[in-house]
Amino acid sequence: MECGQVCEGCAVRDVALCGSLDDSGLADLNRIGRRRRVGCGETIAWAGEESRSCANILSGLFKLSASTADGREQTVGLLYPADFVGRPYAPRTDYNVTALSEAEICVFPRPAFEETLERHNELERELLRRTLTTLDEARGRQLMLARQSAEERIARFLLDMAKKMGGARPTPGGPQTFDLPLSRGAIADVLGLTIETVSRQMTRLKAAGIIALPGGRAVTILRRADLQGLAAET
Amino acid sequence: MECGQVCEGCAVRDVALCGSLDDSGLADLNRIGRRRRVGCGETIAWAGEESRSCANILSGLFKLSASTADGREQTVGLLYPADFVGRPYAPRTDYNVTALSEAEICVFPRPAFEETLERHNELERELLRRTLTTLDEARGRQLMLARQSAEERIARFLLDMAKKMGGARPTPGGPQTFDLPLSRGAIADVLGLTIETVSRQMTRLKAAGIIALPGGRAVTILRRADLQGLAAET
DNA sequence: CGCCCAGTTGAACGTCCTCAAATTGCGTGG
DNA sequence: CCACGCAATTTGAGGACGTTCAACTGGGCG
Numbered sequence: 001m002e003c004g005q006v007c008e009g010c011a012v013r014d015v016a017l018c019g020s021l022d023d024s025g026l027a028d029l030n031r032i033g034r035r036r037r038v039g040c041g042e043t044i045a046w047a048g049e050e051s052r053s054c055a056n057i058l059s060g061l062f063k064l065s066a067s068t069a070d071g072r073e074q075t076v077g078l079l080y081p082a083d084f085v086g087r088p089y090a091p092r093t094d095y096n097v098t099a100l101s102e103a104e105i106c107v108f109p110r111p112a113f114e115e116t117l118e119r120h121n122e123l124e125r126e127l128l129r130r131t132l133t134t135l136d137e138a139r140g141r142q143l144m145l146a147r148q149s150a151e152e153r154i155a156r157f158l159l160d161m162a163k164k165m166g167g168a169r170p171t172p173g174g175p176q177t178f179d180l181p182l183s184r185g186a187i188a189d190v191l192g193l194t195i196e197t198v199s200r201q202m203t204r205l206k207a208a209g210i211i212a213l214p215g216g217r218a219v220t221i222l223r224r225a226d227l228q229g230l231a232a233e234t
Numbered sequence: 235m236e237c238g239q240v241c242e243g244c245a246v247r248d249v250a251l252c253g254s255l256d257d258s259g260l261a262d263l264n265r266i267g268r269r270r271r272v273g274c275g276e277t278i279a280w281a282g283e284e285s286r287s288c289a290n291i292l293s294g295l296f297k298l299s300a301s302t303a304d305g306r307e308q309t310v311g312l313l314y315p316a317d318f319v320g321r322p323y324a325p326r327t328d329y330n331v332t333a334l335s336e337a338e339i340c341v342f343p344r345p346a347f348e349e350t351l352e353r354h355n356e357l358e359r360e361l362l363r364r365t366l367t368t369l370d371e372a373r374g375r376q377l378m379l380a381r382q383s384a385e386e387r388i389a390r391f392l393l394d395m396a397k398k399m400g401g402a403r404p405t406p407g408g409p410q411t412f413d414l415p416l417s418r419g420a421i422a423d424v425l426g427l428t429i430e431t432v433s434r435q436m437t438r439l440k441a442a443g444i445i446a447l448p449g450g451r452a453v454t455i456l457r458r459a460d461l462q463g464l465a466a467e468t
Numbered sequence: 469c470g471c472c473c474a475g476t477t478g479a480a481c482g483t484c485c486t487c488a489a490a491t492t493g494c495g496t497g498g
Numbered sequence: 499c500c501a502c503g504c505a506a507t508t509t510g511a512g513g514a515c516g517t518t519c520a521a522c523t524g525g526g527c528g
Contacts, residue, residue, distance in 0.1 A: 076373040138372035139310040146426030192380030
């Protein structure tokens with residue numbers, strides 16, 4: 001038993017940040033980490049509060065959101081299993097972290113995590129790599145939010161989700177069906193639109209025969225090429 | 235002479251990334267870095283191209299921009315003296331880097347810079363810290379681009395610029411005058427608006443007696459409190 | 469002196485938002 | 499099993515904000 005009870009049977013052991021560590025490093029992390037279940041809708045960190053802990057996501061989906069003083073809200077990032085959450089090296093967080101589904105996370109107290117970061121160079125390097133990638137994503141979303149139409153945003157979002165979710169695909173290249181892990185409201189928050197606009201655009205895509213909406217949160221991509229045409233980006 | 239000809243008399247020696255290094259580390263960086271003048275409007279990195287080098291900005295202002303296939307453009311970050319530019323650990327850049335003024339930079343070949351990063355842990359840690367801060371900024375801009383009105387964006391932008399630029403301030407707390415280092419077009423690119431909207435909003439602020447526009451790119455903030463009221467954010 | 473470019477101003481339009489109502493989906497309890 | 503109630507979603511009508519297109523202004527420089 002090389003890595004103790006927390007890492008034991010961890011679903012994201014190799015793909016998460018920890019994947020960069022050798023056994024001794026893993027033992028270090030294992031010492032300070034502990035698993036926690038998070039209920040759907042539960043917020044695990046609040047903007048403006050002290051940055052008390054960091055975590056790896058084991059399962060479930062989270063949103064990272066910011067809001068204006070008068071309550072307008074924007075999701076500035078989605079977090080999937082194996083993603084890292086938290087803000088090392090800063091006393092406070094600027095964003096809320098909220099579960100969009102039932103979830104499980106592996107939590108580390110921030111000071112202890114920072115010490116581990118300092119002790120294990122490979123962990124720090126991996127965090128740097130991930131942060132740079134996340135920064136690229138955040139910048140890509142700036143382009144979307146500033147310059148793309150509602151139709152383009154929805155098309156891109158559906159394609160992104162299709163990739164993330166996998167889902168049923170009877171014949172390769174054929175129609176793909178999957179469940180959106182977000183409500184219409186959550187989608188609107190991500191895309192910088194309103195619920196109504198999201199709904200209308202989905203309806204339009206359905207009317208155009210590009211997608212089908214079999215019910216619930218399910219989506220079927222019928223004509224992927226057309227959807228990609230609408231999403232046309234960089 | 236502890237750090238050779240490049241770092242010699244470097245204006246940002248202590249505030250840039252390099253500030254984290256001791257003399258031996260600095261000697262390492264000095265070996266691979268070289269200074270370069272950049273003309274106003276010159277683009278030093280192109281989206282989609284190979285990520286060949288990284289750099290520290292010694293003087294001048296740069297924009298980091300992304301664009302859609304059909305030419306809509308968005309500035310996703312502004313880079314000031316002492317800021318780091320480049321994308322270590324990735325084969326290509328996703329963004330253009332363009333000088334908005336005459337500038338000078340200290341360039342490192344990317345592979346050599348990455349090696350230095352690996353050899354000097356403190357450099358890597360400082361880059362991580364900076365990247366995390368930049369990520370926070372990028373997320374803040376997402377909120378702005380998605381949810382703030384043109385008026386709010388302009389107000390916030392003017393306040394941010396006033397802080398960055400310093401500028402003349404006859405009496406403490408009194409009116410502050412400074413030159414915007416960006417054209418109206420560049421401002422529009424940053425704020426996700428059009429030139430016309432930027433111009434109209436500036437005119438409105440002037441008409442309201444909140445700012446004055448003494449000519450050229452100069453701006454005077456007459457009633458800071460009111461401007462802050464309009465900018466109301468997180 | 470006149471050109472040229474940045475900036476300003478004006479008018480019309482379109483996209484997306486707001487507010488409101490109708491509809492659907494789903495869990496609960498009768 | 500069906501009725502009910504709540505929440506999520508869809509649909510509709512109207513309006514606001516920012517864009518688009520176009521004309522005009524002013525300052526710098528040949």
